[in-house]
Amino acid sequence: MKYNFPPCVYAETLLELPKLSELDIRVAKQYLPMIVEYYSQRLLLDEKAHDYLYVKYGISPLVSRHYSLGYSDRTLGAEFSHTNFAEREILRGSLKRLRLFRGSGHEAFVGCVVVPILVGESITGFYAERIARVCRNAKPFYRVRFEENCLFVTLNFEGQRDAYFCDSPLAAIQLCGLINKPAFATDRSFELNDQECEYMRKLGVQDIIILKPANTLASDMSKVRKKLTLAGFRSRIEPNFLEVKYGKA
Structure with missing residues (x-):
């Protein structure tokens, strides 16, 4: 079966919603909660990210868990290694259109603490803030939205x-x-x-x-x-x- 995917475009804008296929939407419903939990587990293991949250915002590990805060440390992609090549490429394509991965295949939020935006039970977007000095073309923060209401x-x-x-x-x-x-x-x-x-x-x-x-x-x-x-x-x-x-x- 050949899927008709929208182009893989990575963007950082408040105004533009990603163009998603039906498969992308299914991937979002299945994988976004898993990604939130994975980032939360990575935050538990990263002292620098914890220090950033506490020193700058006074946010304790307990509060971090309460809001499902996480940290992107470049290891998410390795979690997909159990899938075969075709499935892995389809999954990565969907995550690119969701803007969690860049067009290059790298994670979008590497080096950032990550805040999932929830409206009811739905994850409608992410906010990510870099914990170290910004270098080269990196941005100090990112916000991606999947739905109009991403507050x-x-x-x-x-x-x-x-x-x-x-x-x-x-x-x-x-x-x-x-x-x-x-x-x-x-x-x-x-x-x-x-x-x-x-x-x-x-x-x-x-x-x-x-x-x-x-x-x-x-x-x-x-x-x-x-x-x-x-x-x-x-x-x-x-x-x-x-x-x-x-x-x-």
Whole structure:
């Protein structure tokens, strides 16, 4: 049987959804939970990744497990060696279209802590943040989405009318641990689409506090606030009080 696959294109964009075949969708449902668990196990074994999470965000191993955080250490590909060549190539092709592997065949998130984005029981995307100095063409963070709603929210939203808008899922987890307030995030662009705004409304959110990072222009934050106003939310901008350093774990 010959499959009609979309092209293998690796992209880092908030706006573009991957073009997936029916087989790609089946692969996603079967393998994405396994990949999340694999990355979680790799995080348990990596002291540098744990130190990064604790020193920068105050995130303990227990909290990491609570949010299924993981670490990509270049070993995921070896897990597919038990399959035959044809099956392995089909699987890698699907994972490229899902943007977990690059067109070259290398893992996309190598050297990054990885946050799965869950909406209900579905994995709708990933956020990944590099733990070491960025070199060559590597990016400090990545965000890939499989569905229109790819919004990270902390686990304490029920019955809350106000929420904090952070510049990353890791910062949202940090805030939740510090002041026990609900928080959500996309990435450092603070980009939100209509489906994600609707998701926030369904959660009961009415007021949003945008935490402005120190190196972000006020004009950019004003654009974010305008988008929220058009979506029907009240909002205000506050300095990011999360930019602190913790002691070594």
